[in-house]
Amino acid sequence: xxxxxxxxxxxxxxxxxxxxxxxxxxxxxxxxxxxxxxxxxxxxxxxxxxxxxxxxxxxxxxxxxxxxxxxxxxxxxxxxxxxxxxxxxxxxxxxxxxxxxxxxxxxxxxxxxxxxxxxxxxxxxxxxxxxxxxxxxxxxxxxxxxxxxxxxxxxxxxxxxxxxxxxxxxxxxxxxxxxxxxxxxxxxxxxxxxxxxxxxxxxxxxxxxxxxxxxxxxxxxxxxxxxxxxxxxxxxxxxxxxxxxxxxxxxxxxxxxxxxxxxxxxxxxxxxxxxxxxxxxxxxxxxxxxxxxxxxxxxxxxxxxxxxxxxxxxxxxxxxxxxxxxx
Numbered sequence: 001x002x003x004x005x006x007x008x009x010x011x012x013x014x015x016x017x018x019x020x021x022x023x024x025x026x027x028x029x030x031x032x033x034x035x036x037x038x039x040x041x042x043x044x045x046x047x048x049x050x051x052x053x054x055x056x057x058x059x060x061x062x063x064x065x066x067x068x069x070x071x072x073x074x075x076x077x078x079x080x081x082x083x084x085x086x087x088x089x090x091x092x093x094x095x096x097x098x099x100x101x102x103x104x105x106x107x108x109x110x111x112x113x114x115x116x117x118x119x120x121x122x123x124x125x126x127x128x129x130x131x132x133x134x135x136x137x138x139x140x141x142x143x144x145x146x147x148x149x150x151x152x153x154x155x156x157x158x159x160x161x162x163x164x165x166x167x168x169x170x171x172x173x174x175x176x177x178x179x180x181x182x183x184x185x186x187x188x189x190x191x192x193x194x195x196x197x198x199x200x201x202x203x204x205x206x207x208x209x210x211x212x213x214x215x216x217x218x219x220x221x222x223x224x225x226x227x228x229x230x231x232x233x234x235x236x237x238x239x240x241x242x243x244x245x246x247x248x249x250x251x252x253x254x255x256x257x258x259x260x261x262x263x264x265x266x267x268x269x270x271x272x273x274x275x276x277x278x279x280x281x282x283x284x285x286x287x288x289x290x291x292x293x294x295x296x297x298x299x300x301x302x303x304x305x306x307x308x309x310x311x312x313x314x315x316x317x318x319x320x321x322x323x324x325x326x327x
Contacts, residue, residue, distance in 0.1 A: 001032055001087050001088060001107070001110075001111070002032065002033045002034065002035075002085065002086040002087045002088070003027070003030070003032050003033070003034040003035075003086045003087070003088050003089075003090065003107065004034070004035050004036075004037055004084035004085060004086030004088070004089045004090070005023065005027065005034065005035070005036050005037065005089075005090045005091075005092060005103070006037050006039070006077055006080040006081070006084065006089060006090065006091045006092070007019075007023075007036065007037070007038050007039070007091075007092050007093070007094050008038075008039045008041055008073050008076035008077055008080070008091075008093070008094065009038055009039060009040050009041060009043060009047050009051065009076075009094045010040075010041045010042065010043055010047070010070065010073070010076075010094075011043050011044060011045045011047060012043070012045075012047050012094040012095060012200075013043075013045040013046040013047045013050060013200075014199070014200025015094055015095055015096050015198075015199065015200050016047060016050045016051070016094065017050070018096060019094055019096055019100065020050075020054055022096075022099070022100045022101065023036065023092075023100045024058070024061075026100045026101055026103055026104065027061075027103075030103075030104060030107070032107075034061060034086070035061055035062070035063060035084070035085065035086060036061055036062050036063070037063045037064075037065065037080045037083060037084055038051050038054075038062070038063070038064045038065070038094075039064075039065045039067065039076040039077070039079055039080045040064065040065065040066045040067060041067050041070050041071060041072070041073065041075075041076040042067055042068075042069045042070030042071070048064075048066060051064045051305070052064060052305050054306075055305040055306025056305075056306070058306070059306050062306045063083070063304065063305070063306045064304065064305040064306050065079055065080060065083060065301050065304055066301065066302045066303045066304070066305070067079060067299055067300065067301060067302060068300040068301075068302040069300075071298065071299045071300075073155070074175060074176060074177050075298050075299045076299065077091055077177050078167070078168075078175075078177070078298060078299065079299045079301055081164050081167055081168055082168055083301075083304075084164065086161070087160070087161050088107065088110050088158055088159070088160060088161070089158070089159045089160075089161070089164050090103055090106060090107070090156075090157070090158045090159075091155050091156070091157050091158075091159075091177070092155065092156055093155045093156070095198050096196060096198070096199065097195055097196050097197070097198055098119065098121070098154065098155070098156035098193060098194070098195065098196075099193075099194050099196060101194075102119065102156060102193040102194055103156075103158075105191055105193065106119070106156070106157070106158035106191070106193075107158065109158070109189060109191060110158050110160065113187060114187050114188065114189045115159070115160040115162060115163050115185050115186055115187050115188065116157070116158070116159055116160070116163055116181050116182060116184075116185035116187075116188040116189070117157060117158040117188075117189055117190070117191060118149065118150070118151070118154065118157050118178060118182075118188065118189070118190040118191075119151065119154040119155075119156035119157055119190070119191065119192075119193035120150045120151045120154060120190050120191065120192050120193065121151055121153075121154050121193060121195040122192045122193065122194060122195060123194075123195060124195050140218075147179055147182050147183075148182070148188075149178060149179065149182055149190075150190055151190075152176075152178060152179070154178075154193070155177075155178075156193050157177075157178060157181070159181055163181050163184050163185060166184040167180055167181060167184065172292065176216060218284075225281045225284075226281060226282065226285065229274075229277070229278040229281055229282075232274065232278070233274075233278065236271060236274060240271075243267075
C-alpha cells in the first residue's frame, strides 16, 4: 500500500524541523512505500526554504508545491490531491497539534476496508474560546448538513485513492475537504487521535474565519438555510396578518388610539432584522454561484521541487494525471 502524506504549510518555519524529523521517523518505520507532498501556501517566512532543502536531501520521498499566493488550506490540499500517487492519502497540518505518530492508526483502519478515516481530537489543547467556537460550528453544521462528522476542524484524515479521484473530478470554486470526502465515502469511520498545544506561530483560523467556515459548510452542502428562512418568512407573514386583524378588531371596539407605537417599532425592527438575515443567506448562495461562474483557477502552482513531475505522473493512476491541473 503506497501512502501519500499531504501537508499544507503557511508560515510554519518554527514547526517544520521537528515535523520533518518525526514524520520521516514514522513513515520510515512503517515499511510502506511513501511520499511526502508539502504545499507552500504563500508563506512569508522561511518555510519554503526549509522545504526546498528537504526536497534536495530526500528527493525520492519529498515533493514540494509552491503556490503563487495564499489560496487557503483546502485549496492547497486540492493542489496536492492532483499531484499524489499513493493508494492512500493522509492529510496533516504542519503545526504539530496533530502528532505524526497518529498516522499508523489511520492506515490500520484503511487496511480494515474503510475508505475515509477521520480523526477526532481527544483532550483538545486549544483555548476555551476556540473550543467553544469549534463546538458551535460542529453542532450547527451537523444539524444543517446531516453529515456524520464529529470533528469538522481536524485535518488528520486518511482517504482512499477512489475518494481522492472523486474529489479531483469536482470543479467547485470553494469547498471543504472532509465534508466533500464524506459525501463520496462508501464506508467512513472516525477514530480518536491525540492533540498537542501549538508551540510556534499562531493559528490562521480566527473567530471570523471560523464563522466564515460555518457559512461555507452550510451553503456548500445544504439548502436548509434557504428553506428555514422560507418557512420563517411564511410564519412571520401569517403572524403579521393575525396581528393586523387583532388591531382592526381592537380599533372597532376601543376606538382610535396612539398607544403601542414603540411596540410597533420593535416589531418593525425585528422584521427588518429577519429580512436582512435572510438576504444575507441568499447572498451567500449567490456569491458561491458568482465565484463558480467566473471560472477562475482555484489555485496556481508556481514551481515544484524534489520528486519530479514526470516521476509523479508515472506513479499516479490515469484519472489523477488527466484531472484538470491548473498551470
